[in-house]
Amino acid sequence: MYNSRNIIIGLIIFAGIFTFPFILNAVTASGAPEPSLDTPEINALSAKECILDTDYMTSNHMELLADWKIAVVRDGNRIFVTDDGREFEMSLQNTCLECHSNKADFCDACHNYAKVEPNCWDCHVGPEVLK
């Protein structure tokens, strides 16, 4: 091979730069956060389950809230009835936060990790505002 020394050094530098983000992440990143369920309200529940199953809530809570907003504001329907007949007031501030009173360790933990910045809390009052 001609110029093998330069080519090999160049390849090593290229590979180093190219894989730098991956290496950096592998070294520094912490694991995905486990949202904390340790609040007095949740501990008092016999079965630690949200209004719908946990998988659904984890992946679809934002769509659920968006649909709630339309039901409440536009149609005046303020009660959510689950398929097994349990009823909840559709309110982020008054229903969700009642159990998940640890917003910083529940909502924010994941949102910060995933770098999503939902604008819910610009208007809806989280517990940190009341302190």
Added chain:
Amino acid sequence: MDMNRRKFLKIGGAVALGLSIAPAGKVLAGVKGNYAPNPEALKAKNWAMVIDMKKLEPDVEACIAACHKEHNVPDIGNKKEEVKWIWTDDFNHLFPDEAHERLGEKYGKKQFLALCNHCENPACVRVCPTKATFKSKDGIVMMDFHRCVGCRYCMAACPYGARSFNFKDPRPYIKEINPKYPTRTMGVPEKCNFCAERLAKGLLPACVEASKNGGIIFGDLDDPNSEVNKVLNSEFTIQRRVSLGTKPKVFYIV
């Protein structure tokens, strides 16, 4: 099974299509559960209000305070950026068509209560480009702050000055935040909502509750036997700026 290339490709294509469509089922299934109104809610087809200034006068400030506390309305402290849902003003400002130079002291200096008129023909709803402001099925002119883009057309359209704009983050200007109700954010207008959130729980509006002498009467304009219609049938009432054709639903006994 006899498998030639053509058949193989056909089956492969079908499987690939199926696999790529399958996740859509989850999305199209939508949200689980059903929605229902609160059974305790106060129901009406067309909410309306009569303000009896003769009885209301001592409670005016209490009404304003109750409303603004309930709804986290900020006290900005300067007239230019003030935010208000319910307020007071002179007769000749609120009723320019009825006012004249010789109104006299009794009515000329009296402070009248004013709020959103929840018009039957609301100009603000007509101009809103995003339908953030709309008329609900019980006749309340409502706002969906999630949709508002802050264009302020509604403020220009409203002939009653019922809308205030949040020129800055209102939270630092709220003395005590009511944790049961949201605040607003910078860049949206706000106004009275006839306490839609209280009606849904079976409560009368905060101002009606605060008017201890029965100075504010609240009821269904479409129900001939409602308290509002009884008053309208027996007393002389006026409205703000009738000539504009907005059909306000707040009536005054002066």
